[in-house]
Amino acid sequence: MISVEVSELSVGFGWLVRRVEETGERVRVSDGGEAVGVLLSAAELAELEHYAQRGGYRRPRVKAVRDYPLGPERQGPYVRYVHSDGVRRTFTRGRVVVAEFRSVDEVDWLEERARIGRRSLVPPDQDEHARIGHHNMGPEQAAAFEEFLGRQPPIGDGIAWIADGWKNQEPFTVIEFIKGVAAEDVVLAYGADAQDVRDGLTLEHVWACDKREGTDGVYEVLAFGEEGGWTWLGHHNTDYVFSRVLDPPPAQEITLMAIMARTIYSFSYYKDGEYQNRSPVEDGTEKQHEMYELIWYTPGEEPFEPDAPLAFLNTYIRGAEEGTEWVDGIALFFAGLERAFGLSLPQDAIMSGRVRCARPARR
Numbered sequence: 001m002i003s004v005e006v007s008e009l010s011v012g013f014g015w016l017v018r019r020v021e022e023t024g025e026r027v028r029v030s031d032g033g034e035a036v037g038v039l040l041s042a043a044e045l046a047e048l049e050h051y052a053q054r055g056g057y058r059r060p061r062v063k064a065v066r067d068y069p070l071g072p073e074r075q076g077p078y079v080r081y082v083h084s085d086g087v088r089r090t091f092t093r094g095r096v097v098v099a100e101f102r103s104v105d106e107v108d109w110l111e112e113r114a115r116i117g118r119r120s121l122v123p124p125d126q127d128e129h130a131r132i133g134h135h136n137m138g139p140e141q142a143a144a145f146e147e148f149l150g151r152q153p154p155i156g157d158g159i160a161w162i163a164d165g166w167k168n169q170e171p172f173t174v175i176e177f178i179k180g181v182a183a184e185d186v187v188l189a190y191g192a193d194a195q196d197v198r199d200g201l202t203l204e205h206v207w208a209c210d211k212r213e214g215t216d217g218v219y220e221v222l223a224f225g226e227e228g229g230w231t232w233l234g235h236h237n238t239d240y241v242f243s244r245v246l247d248p249p250p251a252q253e254i255t256l257m258a259i260m261a262r263t264i265y266s267f268s269y270y271k272d273g274e275y276q277n278r279s280p281v282e283d284g285t286e287k288q289h290e291m292y293e294l295i296w297y298t299p300g301e302e303p304f305e306p307d308a309p310l311a312f313l314n315t316y317i318r319g320a321e322e323g324t325e326w327v328d329g330i331a332l333f334f335a336g337l338e339r340a341f342g343l344s345l346p347q348d349a350i351m352s353g354r355v356r357c358a359r360p361a362r363r
Contacts, residue, residue: 002019002025002027002028002184002197002198002200003027003028003029003030003035003182003184004016004027004028004029004030005029005030005031005032005033006029006030006031006036009029011075012073012075012076012080013039013075013078013080013089013091013101014075014076014077014078015076016039017039017075017076017078017091017093017098017099018076018077018078019200020039020040020041020098020099021041021093021098021099023200024041024043024044026038026039026040026041026044027039027040028104028182029101035104036103036104037087037101037102037103037104038101038102038103038104038107039099039100039101040099040100040102040107041098041099041100042090042097042098042099042100045100045102045110047114048107048110048111048114049110049114050114051113051114051115052109052110052113052114053113075091077093078091078092078093078098078099079091079092079093087101087102087103088100088101088102088103088106089101111229115228115229115342156227156228156344156346157344157345157346157347158334158335158338158343158344158345159175159334159335159337159338159343159344159345160320160324160326160331160332160334160335160338161345161347162175162334162345162347162350163326163328163330163331163334164328164331166256166258166265166330167258167260167265167330168258168260169236169258169260171203171223171234171350171351172223172234172235172236173235173236173237173257173258173259174233174234174235174236174237174255174256174257174258175232175233175234175255175256175257175345176232176233176234176244176253176254176255176256177230177231177232177233177252177253177254177341177343178230178231178232178233178246178250178252178253179229179230179231179250179251179252179253180250180251180252181231181246181250182226182231183224183225183226183231183232183356184197184224186224186231186233186246187222187224187233187358189243189245189246189247190222190233190242190243190244190245190246191241191242191243191360191361192222192242192358192359192360192361193358193359193360193361193362194361196357196358196359197356197358200356201221201356201357201358201359202353202354202355202356202357203218203221203223203350203353203354203355203357204352204353204354205353206218206221206353206357207353217359218236219236220236220241220359220360221235221357221358221359222234222235222237222242222357222358222359222360223235223350223355223356223357224355224356224357224358225346225349225355225356227343227344227345227346228342228343228344229342230341230342230343230344232343232345234345234350234355241360242360248273249270249272249273250270251271251272252269252270252271252272252341253269253270253271254267254268254269254270254337254341254343255267255268255269256334257291263295264293265293265294265295265330266291266292266293266294267291267292267293267294267333267337268291268292269310276309276310277291277292277309277310292310294329294330294333295329297317297329297332297333298329299321299327299329299332300321302314302317302318303317303333312340313336313337313340316336316337316339316340317332317333317335317336317337318336319336319339320332320333320335320336320339
């Protein structure tokens, strides 16, 4: 999601609406660095509205702006209509609604309600469990609730589909998920080239350049996007050209790393900067593993000890074993993660190269 300052919109929204129409990506509009609104496709807004209405909650009122443009206004091939509150805007082309502008608060509210509407319950991470009273349930009720959540299907494409290619380090050696930080902010903090981010460089462009010039630039880029409330990153980072460090640490961070030559496939999870992979412990020693290797997981067995921080994943992984057609251990583990955290990767966009990426900042 790119960010544009209000001062850059003196000629109107037309060029941004075209970008949204062509790519489907959102555009964040800021005033002095503070986000004030989001431009998103009409189709995406319709989907959010559809699922949000299931919750039956009253929508927050939009604070009206006194001075706002009156009447429709043509901006390039589009016509802009301003709603009575002076904040919301609708953009049409040929009498077809193409994009909508909404306040940040309204979009945040819609996403939250839509997420609940899709699953009929609050998304299954530990903090939200506590928020809806999960910690006050009796043991049998809590176990039944966990079992129900573990059976819920993933939102979007999920991540299990990528398991086979990932084991061969295709299309990425490292896959990361970051919660609570926008994708562009993450890649810039990691040391990506700001010009690539502004220009909208894609994997498709890099593949074409590599084919044309006989180079291997795809191994030196950081692919990124946002799905299901998470920022996702995909890269090889063989020379550690990206920092992979955020300060302050994000609310949640998940890293999946494949080292094919050594048959090491690992999973790490941080919450509020605190490392959660404190199991298993080597027999006869106090040394703890730095990561959880996926070859330790045997389908049909719970991967984490009951008192381990990651024990809550057992329900989701066992649910994936019983409720999906995956048979490979890594695909099943991924299927459990996608249900536990709501993780997803856009399959068609990644496989076709229509995802954004950036090279390391030029020195």
